[in-house]
Amino acid sequence: MDEMEDEVVMTEEGTTDGQEPENGLPDGDNPPENGTPEEGIPVEETSEELPEDEAPAGDVQAEEAQENEPPEYNPTDEEIAQWEAEREAEEEATIAPYLAAAAQRREAAELVVEHDEAILLLLYESAQAALEKEGG
Amino acid sequence: MEYQYAKRVIARGSFDPAVMGDILSTFLQAHKITQDQFNELMDMMAGGN
Numbered sequence: 001m002d003e004m005e006d007e008v009v010m011t012e013e014g015t016t017d018g019q020e021p022e023n024g025l026p027d028g029d030n031p032p033e034n035g036t037p038e039e040g041i042p043v044e045e046t047s048e049e050l051p052e053d054e055a056p057a058g059d060v061q062a063e064e065a066q067e068n069e070p071p072e073y074n075p076t077d078e079e080i081a082q083w084e085a086e087r088e089a090e091e092e093a094t095i096a097p098y099l100a101a102a103a104q105r106r107e108a109a110e111l112v113v114e115h116d117e118a119i120l121l122l123l124y125e126s127a128q129a130a131l132e133k134e135g136g
Numbered sequence: 137m138e139y140q141y142a143k144r145v146i147a148r149g150s151f152d153p154a155v156m157g158d159i160l161s162t163f164l165q166a167h168k169i170t171q172d173q174f175n176e177l178m179d180m181m182a183g184g185n
Contacts, residue, residue, distance in 0.1 A: 113150050120141045124159045127138070127166035 138168040139177070146180045153181050 075083075142160060145151050160177055163169040169177070 113145075113148055116141055116144050116148075117150065120138075120145055120159065123138045123141060123168070124162055127162045127168050130166050131162065 138163045139173045
């Protein structure tokens with residue numbers, strides 16, 4: 001025990017009784033106890049402290065959005081024409097059954113009209129024949 | 137039957153009004169349609185319902 005105390009006394013020359021300061025720094029390097037800067041050093045007062053190298057949040061989001069976007073692709077005129085032809089072919093293939101059904105319905109409706117008119121003419125001729133029979 | 141067919145043909149508009157008028161008059165004279173039916177069909181041809 002006495003040997004250790006002797007070592008402390010020998011190594012810690014700056015201390016008076018061999019005890020270290022609380023923070024392990026020499027007395028001159030201790031910060032002020034109240035946390036205020038030392039007098040004579042100007043301090044800039046800012047309402048919001050932002051590091052100069054940090055960009056605002058909006059710019060960062062815009063940059064991320066640009067990075068996530070796929071690279072711009074400009075199709076050639078031939079590609080556009082090919083796509084357009086494919087699209088029209090698909091559209092025609094999709095609509096074709098409906099167009100055929102519509103045409104069939106139209107033909108059927110025309111046929112019904114022709115039948116109705118023919119029957120009406122037959123009824124007319126029948127009525128005329130009945131009148132002639134009555135008159136004759 | 138005459139009334140039904142005449143009404144369908146008139147409703148489609150696929151008829152010659154002069155011919156249809158003659159047909160309806162014949163139906164009326166032959167007692168195939170009533171006077172009310174004749175008037176109704178003539179009104180339809182004139183553009184009414």
